[in-house]
Amino acid sequence: MKEEQERARRPGGRSARVRTAVHQAVSALVAERGYGNFTVGDVAARAGVADTSIYRRWGTLEALTKDVALAGLTAQSPIPDTGSLEGDLRAYAAHVARDITGPEGPAVLRLVIALSTAGEDGMRARDDFLAERTRQMEVMLDRARARDEPTPDVLAVVDHVLAPMYIRSLFGAESLTPGYVDDLVDHVLRTLTGPRA
Amino acid sequence: MKEEQERARRPGGRSARVRTAVHQAVSALVAERGYGNFTVGDVAARAGVADTSIYRRWGTLEALTKDVALAGLTAQSPIPDTGSLEGDLRAYAAHVARDITGPEGPAVLRLVIALSTAGEDGMRARDDFLAERTRQMEVMLDRARARDEPTPDVLAVVDHVLAPMYIRSLFGAESLTPGYVDDLVDHVLRTLTGPRA
Numbered sequence: 001m002k003e004e005q006e007r008a009r010r011p012g013g014r015s016a017r018v019r020t021a022v023h024q025a026v027s028a029l030v031a032e033r034g035y036g037n038f039t040v041g042d043v044a045a046r047a048g049v050a051d052t053s054i055y056r057r058w059g060t061l062e063a064l065t066k067d068v069a070l071a072g073l074t075a076q077s078p079i080p081d082t083g084s085l086e087g088d089l090r091a092y093a094a095h096v097a098r099d100i101t102g103p104e105g106p107a108v109l110r111l112v113i114a115l116s117t118a119g120e121d122g123m124r125a126r127d128d129f130l131a132e133r134t135r136q137m138e139v140m141l142d143r144a145r146a147r148d149e150p151t152p153d154v155l156a157v158v159d160h161v162l163a164p165m166y167i168r169s170l171f172g173a174e175s176l177t178p179g180y181v182d183d184l185v186d187h188v189l190r191t192l193t194g195p196r197a
Numbered sequence: 198m199k200e201e202q203e204r205a206r207r208p209g210g211r212s213a214r215v216r217t218a219v220h221q222a223v224s225a226l227v228a229e230r231g232y233g234n235f236t237v238g239d240v241a242a243r244a245g246v247a248d249t250s251i252y253r254r255w256g257t258l259e260a261l262t263k264d265v266a267l268a269g270l271t272a273q274s275p276i277p278d279t280g281s282l283e284g285d286l287r288a289y290a291a292h293v294a295r296d297i298t299g300p301e302g303p304a305v306l307r308l309v310i311a312l313s314t315a316g317e318d319g320m321r322a323r324d325d326f327l328a329e330r331t332r333q334m335e336v337m338l339d340r341a342r343a344r345d346e347p348t349p350d351v352l353a354v355v356d357h358v359l360a361p362m363y364i365r366s367l368f369g370a371e372s373l374t375p376g377y378v379d380d381l382v383d384h385v386l387r388t389l390t391g392p393r394a
Contacts, residue, residue, distance in 0.1 A: 033233075034233050036231050036233070036234060037233060037234065126368060129368075130368050158361075158364070159357075159360075159361035159364070159365075159381070160356075160357055160361065162364070163356075163360040163361045163363070163364035163365075164355075164356035164357065164360045166360070166364055167355070167356070167359070167360035167363055167364065168356075168360075171323060171326075171327050184356070187388065187389075190388075191384065191387075191388040192384075
């Protein structure tokens with residue numbers, strides 16, 4: 001749980017309060033209107049701060065939105081350290097499932113996807129989102145390799161654990177039950193820990 | 198290939214020309230502005246038809262957009278019939294990969310996802326998209342069962358063949374090479390043709 005503490009921002013202070021209010025305003029506007037349908041002025045009005053405070057701190061709406069998406073992501077999905085890869089992946093996948101089925105979860109995912117059509121800044125935000133998820137998983141996989149556990153490739157975990165959960169969440173196809181999420185993890189560990197074809 | 202013919206609309210005639218022009222206008226507007234950022238009036242102007250023609254035929258922008266998404270989907274991904282499940286799934290997956298990496302592919306996917314935040318009509322459009330994909334695959338899986346081939350559950354194909362391709366396309370993570378797509382199909386056939394846990 002060390003990573004969680006390292007990543008926690010210092011609490012308190014006006015700067016932190018502004019950041020929280022602005023982040024909440026962006027999340028609310030994304031949920032209500034969708035990305036691309038609000039301006040920095042809308043965010044400022046909702047958060048009760050001046051437009052100039054937002055421009056000074058974040059520069060552009062894209063940069064702000066990316067900050068919100070990454071903050072939501074890193075705050076919500078801590079990297080577990082249970083002593084075994086199976087335990088870590090099960091705990092991690094359960095966290096991700098809870099996040100993306102929670103009230104704001106699909107909004108963050110949709111936001112990242114919408115960003116990818118929003119020019120170069122948006123593309124970078126999307127790439128950063130995936131890089132952050134990949135980095136989180138590599139921490140778990142590296143620990144498993146150090147313990148000499150059979151370990152899948154990080155892309156195998158993206159393809160066969162995260163992708164099914166994301167797609168089911170985005171398409172609202174089925175609920176992500178704990179049994180279903182555990183099965184995804186078990187299937188990857190059972191079938192994809194050798195060298196990939 | 199029977200399903201393709203059954204689904205083909207009668208060609209020619211003013212009605213068909215209007216439909217084509219309106220569909221092209223919607224696709225162009227989705228690609229340029231994103232769903233939610235244009236009106237029926239914009240579509241009519243781009244297609245060179247009267248607003249009233251669109252309202253009379255489709256009722257709402259959501260219904261029209263759903264029609265465009267489903268038409269694109271069914272036209273682009275015919276159901277192969279190669280004589281073996283492996284051949285069918287490889288051909289089908291290759292088709293889907295080509296569609297979603299093509300110039301309009303991610304736009305259709307993003308559209309369906311955006312629709313899911315667009316009220317009840319949008320939710321129905323999204324559900325219809327998934328139902329259509331599922332129906333296409335069930336045709337192949339039913340034929341395989343009739344031939345007594347070991348056959349995965351349709352949701353296993355959604356989770357482990359379609360979901361990785363969709364997520365990689367949406368996040369732009371990696372290109373969908375033919376070898377990668379074949380590996381996804383082989384992996385499902387090798388590991389998920391028994392009864393699911």
